[in-house]
Amino acid sequence: MNFELYAQTYALWRDANWFPSRVVILGVGHRCPAEIACHPLGFRSAMGEILPDRDLFSSLSASCPFPIDQETRGIQGEHSIEFVVIWLQALRDLFFPGRSFTILPILCGGFQSSIETGTPPSSNSAETAFARGLAKISQESDTAVVASIDGCHVGPRFQHPFAADKKIRAQVAEWEKKLWTFASSKTLPEFFEHLGANQNAFYFDGVGVLHTLLAGKNLRAKTLPPVQWYESSDQSIVTFSRGHLLPYK
Numbered sequence: 001m002n003f004e005l006y007a008q009t010y011a012l013w014r015d016a017n018w019f020p021s022r023v024v025i026l027g028v029g030h031r032c033p034a035e036i037a038c039h040p041l042g043f044r045s046a047m048g049e050i051l052p053d054r055d056l057f058s059s060l061s062a063s064c065p066f067p068i069d070q071e072t073r074g075i076q077g078e079h080s081i082e083f084v085v086i087w088l089q090a091l092r093d094l095f096f097p098g099r100s101f102t103i104l105p106i107l108c109g110g111f112q113s114s115i116e117t118g119t120p121p122s123s124n125s126a127e128t129a130f131a132r133g134l135a136k137i138s139q140e141s142d143t144a145v146v147a148s149i150d151g152c153h154v155g156p157r158f159q160h161p162f163a164a165d166k167k168i169r170a171q172v173a174e175w176e177k178k179l180w181t182f183a184s185s186k187t188l189p190e191f192f193e194h195l196g197a198n199q200n201a202f203y204f205d206g207v208g209v210l211h212t213l214l215a216g217k218n219l220r221a222k223t224l225p226p227v228q229w230y231e232s233s234d235q236s237i238v239t240f241s242r243g244h245l246l247p248y249k
Contacts, residue, residue, distance in 0.1 A: 005227055006083075009242040010091050013144075019096040020144035022053050022104070023088060024134065026209045027081040027148045029107035032074030035208060036130050037107045039069050043082065047089040053102035056137055060104070063133030066126050074107060080148040081105045088146075106134075108208030110200070118196025120188050120211060127208075128215050135216030147213060147245075149206030151226055152176055155236025158203055163235035169228055172202050176226050176239060183210055184220035186248070219245040 013019055029037060040057040043050045061068055075081070085103060092099050114121055121127040138145050152172050155164035162168065175198070182191035188211070195207060213219060223243030230237045 005240050005242050006087055010087050012244065014091060014095045019092060019099050020101060020142055021099070022056060022102050022140075022143045023084075024056065024104045024106065024138055024143065024145045025081050025084045025148055026106050026108060026145060026212060027078055027084070028150060028205050028209065029074050029109045030078060030080070032071060032078075032107045032109065034071035034107075035109035035111060035127060036068060036212075037071040037075065039072065039075060039105065041075060041105055043085040043103065043105075045082075045086055045089060047086070047093060050085055050089070051102050053104045056102075056104045056143075059137045060130075060133050063136055064126075064130055066129075068130065075105065078105075078107065080150070081107075084146050084148045106212075108212050110205070111207045111211060114192055114211075115195045115200045115207065118193045120192045120215065127211060131212045131214075131216035133216075134212060145213065147206070147209050149209045151204060151206065151239030151241055153203040153205065153236075153238055155231075155234060157231070157234045157236035160236075164230065164237045165235065169230065169237060172237065172239065173226065173228065175202060176204065176241075179204065180221060180223050180226075180241065183214065183223075184248075185214045185218045186220070188214050213245055217245075218248045220248060222246050 038057065038060065040052040040054045042052040088101065111121065111127065154160055154168060154172055179194055182194055221243055223241045226239040226241045228237045228239050
């Protein structure tokens, strides 16, 4: 885990002197078989309990043509949700004491069928309908959406038949740099085309989350260069990026 990167990311809200009252957390469904899963669930840590936002859940459910809470597996113990809540609690307690917030956790899958074809989900797909519904409920000024995703996973630890040596790490860096240039609503087809070209061989984990954001609004990603967390013990890497999404003007 890259604690410095996490701290820099959440410091953006501190520096803007802004803290939301409602947070939608888009995490990765590492153990969830559904491409989209959402439940009005809260979270309890040593820093206290965070309640779920049932109103947001009801509004999102009403805007989708399928039951968004049909899959419950994988939410319990999902670190892409838990890490966000703990960082938000720490940020609040340190810089915004007395503020309270609710959460709506959402898990997104890898959209493997879209990667296989190199094209994003169609405009009439369930995934796109969900993206539009989320865009609608997140328009209020005091609502934030946090994209909690992993980057690339490369090396023997992730069942690759090769080590993440310097040459491979350079290839991963170049591939991911290009992927992020396509992370915008206007270039969403190119984003999936790039993923499909090597069938996401570097296991970038944020496909579903980024589609859910970019297919709902006219946005573009503004990120800093990814950081590679390299473990010499198993010759593997995980990449991390930080940034935010901006509307096109």
